[in-house]
Amino acid sequence: MHNKTITELAQSLRAKEFSSVELTQHFLNRVNQHADLNAFITVTEDLALQAAQAADARIAAGNAELLTGIPMAHKDIFCTQDVKTTCGSKMLDNFIAPYNATIVEKLNAVGAVNLGKLNMDEFAMGSSNETSFYGAVKNPWNKNAVSGGSSGGSAAAVAAQLAVCTTGSDTGGSIRQPAAFCGITGIKPTYGRVSRYGMIAYASSLDQGGSMARSAEDCAILLQAMAGFDAKDSTSVDVSVPDYCADLNKPLAGLKIGLPKEFFTADLNADMAATLETAINEYKKLGAEIKDVSMPNLKYAIPAYYVIASAECSSNLSRFDGVRFGYRCENPADLNDLYTRSRGEAFGKEVKRRILMGTYALSAGYYDAYYLKAQQVRRLISDDFKNALNEVDVIFSPVTPTPAFNIGEKIANPIEMYLADIYTIAINLAGLPAMSIPAGFINGLPVGLQVIGNYFDEARLLNVAHAYQNVTDWHKQSPSL
Amino acid sequence: MNTQWEVVIGLEIHAQLATKSKIFSGAATAYGAEPNTQACVISLGMPGVLPVLNEDAVRKAVVFGMAIEAEIAPYSVFARKNYFYPDLPKGYQISQFELPIVGNGHLDIEVDGETKRIGVTRAHLEEDAGKSLHENFHGSTGIDLNRAGTPLLEIVSEPDMRSAKEAVAYMRKIHDLVRYLKICDGNMQEGSFRCDANVSVRPKGQIEFGTRAEIKNINSFKFVEKAINHEVERQIEVIENGGRVVQETRLYDSDKDETRSMRSKEEANDYRYFPDPDLLPVFVSDELKAELKAALPELPEAKLLRFKTDYKLNDESATILTSSRDMADYFENVVKISGCESAICANWITGELSAALNRADLEISASPINTERFAGLVARIADDTISGKIGKQVFEFLWNGSESADEIIEAQGLRQITDTGAIEEIIDTILATNEKQAEQYRGGNEKMFGFFVGQVMKAMQGKGNPAEINKILKAKLA
Numbered sequence: 001m002h003n004k005t006i007t008e009l010a011q012s013l014r015a016k017e018f019s020s021v022e023l024t025q026h027f028l029n030r031v032n033q034h035a036d037l038n039a040f041i042t043v044t045e046d047l048a049l050q051a052a053q054a055a056d057a058r059i060a061a062g063n064a065e066l067l068t069g070i071p072m073a074h075k076d077i078f079c080t081q082d083v084k085t086t087c088g089s090k091m092l093d094n095f096i097a098p099y100n101a102t103i104v105e106k107l108n109a110v111g112a113v114n115l116g117k118l119n120m121d122e123f124a125m126g127s128s129n130e131t132s133f134y135g136a137v138k139n140p141w142n143k144n145a146v147s148g149g150s151s152g153g154s155a156a157a158v159a160a161q162l163a164v165c166t167t168g169s170d171t172g173g174s175i176r177q178p179a180a181f182c183g184i185t186g187i188k189p190t191y192g193r194v195s196r197y198g199m200i201a202y203a204s205s206l207d208q209g210g211s212m213a214r215s216a217e218d219c220a221i222l223l224q225a226m227a228g229f230d231a232k233d234s235t236s237v238d239v240s241v242p243d244y245c246a247d248l249n250k251p252l253a254g255l256k257i258g259l260p261k262e263f264f265t266a267d268l269n270a271d272m273a274a275t276l277e278t279a280i281n282e283y284k285k286l287g288a289e290i291k292d293v294s295m296p297n298l299k300y301a302i303p304a305y306y307v308i309a310s311a312e313c314s315s316n317l318s319r320f321d322g323v324r325f326g327y328r329c330e331n332p333a334d335l336n337d338l339y340t341r342s343r344g345e346a347f348g349k350e351v352k353r354r355i356l357m358g359t360y361a362l363s364a365g366y367y368d369a370y371y372l373k374a375q376q377v378r379r380l381i382s383d384d385f386k387n388a389l390n391e392v393d394v395i396f397s398p399v400t401p402t403p404a405f406n407i408g409e410k411i412a413n414p415i416e417m418y419l420a421d422i423y424t425i426a427i428n429l430a431g432l433p434a435m436s437i438p439a440g441f442i443n444g445l446p447v448g449l450q451v452i453g454n455y456f457d458e459a460r461l462l463n464v465a466h467a468y469q470n471v472t473d474w475h476k477q478s479p480s481l
Numbered sequence: 482m483n484t485q486w487e488v489v490i491g492l493e494i495h496a497q498l499a500t501k502s503k504i505f506s507g508a509a510t511a512y513g514a515e516p517n518t519q520a521c522v523i524s525l526g527m528p529g530v531l532p533v534l535n536e537d538a539v540r541k542a543v544v545f546g547m548a549i550e551a552e553i554a555p556y557s558v559f560a561r562k563n564y565f566y567p568d569l570p571k572g573y574q575i576s577q578f579e580l581p582i583v584g585n586g587h588l589d590i591e592v593d594g595e596t597k598r599i600g601v602t603r604a605h606l607e608e609d610a611g612k613s614l615h616e617n618f619h620g621s622t623g624i625d626l627n628r629a630g631t632p633l634l635e636i637v638s639e640p641d642m643r644s645a646k647e648a649v650a651y652m653r654k655i656h657d658l659v660r661y662l663k664i665c666d667g668n669m670q671e672g673s674f675r676c677d678a679n680v681s682v683r684p685k686g687q688i689e690f691g692t693r694a695e696i697k698n699i700n701s702f703k704f705v706e707k708a709i710n711h712e713v714e715r716q717i718e719v720i721e722n723g724g725r726v727v728q729e730t731r732l733y734d735s736d737k738d739e740t741r742s743m744r745s746k747e748e749a750n751d752y753r754y755f756p757d758p759d760l761l762p763v764f765v766s767d768e769l770k771a772e773l774k775a776a777l778p779e780l781p782e783a784k785l786l787r788f789k790t791d792y793k794l795n796d797e798s799a800t801i802l803t804s805s806r807d808m809a810d811y812f813e814n815v816v817k818i819s820g821c822e823s824a825i826c827a828n829w830i831t832g833e834l835s836a837a838l839n840r841a842d843l844e845i846s847a848s849p850i851n852t853e854r855f856a857g858l859v860a861r862i863a864d865d866t867i868s869g870k871i872g873k874q875v876f877e878f879l880w881n882g883s884e885s886a887d888e889i890i891e892a893q894g895l896r897q898i899t900d901t902g903a904i905e906e907i908i909d910t911i912l913a914t915n916e917k918q919a920e921q922y923r924g925g926n927e928k929m930f931g932f933f934v935g936q937v938m939k940a941m942q943g944k945g946n947p948a949e950i951n952k953i954l955k956a957k958l959a
Contacts, residue, residue: 098522101529199529312758314753320528321567321572324570359753362754367753
């Protein structure tokens, strides 16, 4: 059952080959069986079976949608009413959300079955899932390797087929990088395409929810249910959502693909370069034209990102003060003690590091040199992408410099960890949509190809990814667990 | 000694905008609800929630800007002011910093018969914090977040005021204005209108400002005057004793009538302002400005001028009648309905009605006598159906009941007697029974005339037409 796509599962459910309850139980069994991967923080078994039962009734009544009865799971960054929502932090280990995130509400409405909440880097700050209070997620392809982050649980759960599809969020690569490391497909849509309401904020101007699954088609189906304007999110954009499945099979003849010369340099790992070249050759066979593009400001993306993201997070995480919800230290002596110990005891190292960096960057006397300058760099990077996308339809790049590294390998060296996001974070600064699609293996570990598109051009990205998946089977590989 | 010092004052007034819901959420803003019953997930700053701007707050801010002839920013930005406090749920207040919605404007005040123009630097939108409750929690502090997210307009003046009196006049003027515009209820007890005062002193003639102290959260006109005067004395004393005023935030204690230090500049927060990434910039279109301009009510000064010229009212009456929009509307309605001279309408409103409202502690909008019934009274006095004296009796009936003036006059038999025959008859009787007094009058004792008027009125139960009585009495006593 777990090898089927969403469309196939929907057909089987309608044909009564099995029920959603049976399907859900099957996935719950897999979740328990592979608990060692540490992909889930919370498994909501009873709620899932109830939802499956309701889905079966809806299917029988003939008003089901594609996702009705399909077992999926949410990254633990999305608030789920009456269910623990931790954001991977000790700070929220006791937090039961009193409301549903908009995307949770939307997926409930179509009858998707939520199996539980997925592990993630603490407050989405990390690239390896090692900053999670609940421990690192193991890569299903090699349990000594990291799953990537911050949506590490989301990627590992799909790769290990513990859920058909999962939600994720991406601030600097948090959907694409773990998707690449785990050999699955993931899409970070245009900033504003998916509501952020109920998605616990890390860096508000960069955060964007998206979908993760084995294939582009499944990503399209899940994204379809998540996307759209939300009056509760002022930054969501009121642009109509096209049918993401309608153009999946459009021929790619004449598609113009840009390769940023700043990304394809001699520094690129030789195996990675070879893998990507093979993928690019497939696209040539499909009729695409390849063109070099230049984006001279990409080199400033990492410092600009860490200033902006840290600045925003230093403010966003102020509400975790031990006063109204979340962790509170024992026997505070006074108000200052309450603040300092609650935050000191409940936030992990990486979160503290970013709060401190951001606080510094926003301080009087430093604001212009850091925050303002970073915003100017951001504009230059956006312009680079705009110019490039005037010449080409999509841009290709690596997702990561290397395949998944080992657990413990980089956690002690934050700068090295930050540099691993070099190919993904510029896209968040520009607010563009981008995907990671499985493109091969290096030493038994999957690697991804990044496809970047123009604003609100998700349908094209999905089409580009789907065409490739029609002629390759990287996305169909499964790890032996 | 004090005469050599010049006082410099600037005010930051916080006016709570009279919107139904909060500035960034749908939670209600009504005052006095049970603690935390008007605190939705957004007011509580729950993880994952996002602010959505209340358009009504923007409209009210723009209306205020227009009323003080200020620049309305076509593009303004919300920023986060970051600091930790238990009643500040998100750990930051959403406010406007570099780009406020209302720019340079001004307002004229009158002090001791002189008009002075006070500059308004800016007015910006922001959310209020909650309340910390220190009583009844056995040493702990209670937090009530009903007020968190209530829309405020912070109105910042130039340091243009030179005395506590001017500061009070300015604050009153703003208070009148926001109520005129119906953008704030002005209720100072409930904290809907409060101010911070920046106070400094400098030797007369010096161009540079002295070091200022900021007195926080003053919620009455009386306290503003007292707090400033006290602070001025304190600063002068510090300087004259060879000390230096330090830049700091001070709190006015109304019980002890003194200000005391809250925190110095060194202890002040670095608020780390930056544009709020959760909110888009606010665009005020020309269409919106035109719409609001067209709907702008006549402003107090224009109304005062019009009342003086169109209704030929004296300064005092015109000032009282334009002190609020409701009062002015009441007056104009009474004039219109009664069709009477404006002077008599003004007299009865500023006299009898205002006194009764004061006694009952009621606003004109809550007057038990509506304009129609009041106009009925004025009309009967104007057409001599009743005298002014009887008018006061009719007023009492109007105040305490629901009948019209005509019904009261009929039912109580208060109609004035103007029939000269009837008056003559009574005068003849009185002159006959008071021959001695008549002799005295004729002998030159003019005071006796009053005696006769009183006697006649008494005999006529106050219903005699005074003019007629005077005329006939004069003739008969000649």
